[in-house]
Amino acid sequence: MSSFLEISKVGITFKPGSPAVLVDVDLEVARGEYIAIIGHSGCGKSTLLNIVAGLTNATTGGVLLDGREVDTPGPDRAVVFQNHSLLPWLSCRENVRLAVDQVMGRTRSKAERAAWVDENLDLVRMLPHADKRPGEISGGMKQRIGIARALAMQPKVLLLDEPFGALDALTRAHLQDQVMEIHQRLGTTILMITHDVDEAVLLSDRIVMMTNGPMATIGEIASVDLPRPRDRLALADHSGYIAARTKVMEFLYARHRNPAQAA
């Protein structure tokens, strides 16, 4: 497999002397692949994403993206944060524009950048609400702006940190469909943190299952061999879907139960 994103022997210890949070995490991701990382709370999956983003530095090992080592954050690894992280004093359009101006300020003209901002807002169907401030729109809409901002940077890999965690079930399903459609259309490589088994199976090509921390690492990787485009209704009874789902459930609830609940 030609690896586009390569995570090798990544480990992290926050305080010297205390046990490592992550050890020996190895993962190779191909271009255009959709990877879901699943695990119980506290297993260090967000830490792993932050390491790939460059927001946190690994203690051991390293990350290679497209042949280059990751050591600082950058727009080639755009992050959609769990709590959307939009700047509340800017309108939705201005939030996206800030990123676009910063990333493409030298390579594209002002008019091109403005058109690109609107194109990305349109991609997440937020163009009609572009001039509202984050405080005036719903949680799902904020997350869509967060996705538009990330996509507008034209990242090599899109990092999603539990992007739908704080949303209600209907909004979540709607956004999952949108992300699937965008992935299908743009062929973006995506790394997504989730704790939702159905979400992982529905969206991803491979599901990375993390063992419990401390000393967490990748326990198992399940391939989801389902044809795309995927339809949540049609998949509900699909044998491949059920098989993948069972595999993840079995890993999470039989072999690696949440330590907080196991006692």
Added chain:
Amino acid sequence: MSIALQQAAASKPLVDKPTLTARKIATTIGNRLYAAGRDMAPLVVMLALILGVWQLAAGSSTSSLPAPYKIWSDSHELILHPFYDHGGLDKGLGLHLFASLKRVAFGFTLSAIAGIALGMLVGTSQLAMRGLDPIFQVLRTVPPLAWLPLSLAAFREAQPSAIFVIFITAIWPVIINTAVGVRNVPQDYRNVARVIRLRGFGYFAKIVMPSAAPYIFTGLRIGIGLSWLAIVAAEMLIGGVGIGFFIWDAWNSSNISDIIVALIYVGVVGFFLDRLVMLAGRIVTRGTQS
């Protein structure tokens, strides 16, 4: 007749619409008046009550303080003609207030500029914070008037001395609040800036400043309140023109009624200064809290 009926039927809505709108407007005005009355009535009643009790308590001829009615008969010229100028120090309250406001505007502007700049320095640099913060914490406890003799010695003139007292009074809350705001830029915003590689001046202007703006305006609001407190006291000592001097002058000529009128003016102006800064803050920081 049928034509007449048709006409009547056709014209009916034409007649009705304006009346409906008129009625709607009337109800809106009615509701507004009701709301205004509901909000203002307790205040009006309370003021009447205070004036009444005051009149009863201080109404006798042996009272050392004037009653409201006496204040009116002694000092109504001050209330009705705030901008008279009989030359020398005999000026209307409006002109005295204007002189005080000018000093506050000057001193407060200087302290806002210097305070925000210093606050940012202390908020961003650990080194500056270790070196300067203890000094600020000590100096800010020095009462405003304690600076006056020193500034008179330094400037040898009343006007710059008064402005310096305003400056040194208002600057501490501005510095401290700005520093807190700058230090408390949420990690989320920092992460966004790091991902899009926004650094240096751009990071400061586009992330730190808007994020700290509510804190800065809290500091400015405290600062303007303190400057107004300080200017009245300082003007009592430096003399010349200004509301503080007016009060001191009235005391020296035993015009107690004038003092009371001036106090009310001082309070009202202080209230409006506070609201002015609050409003400016609201306009500038719109949306930041959400």
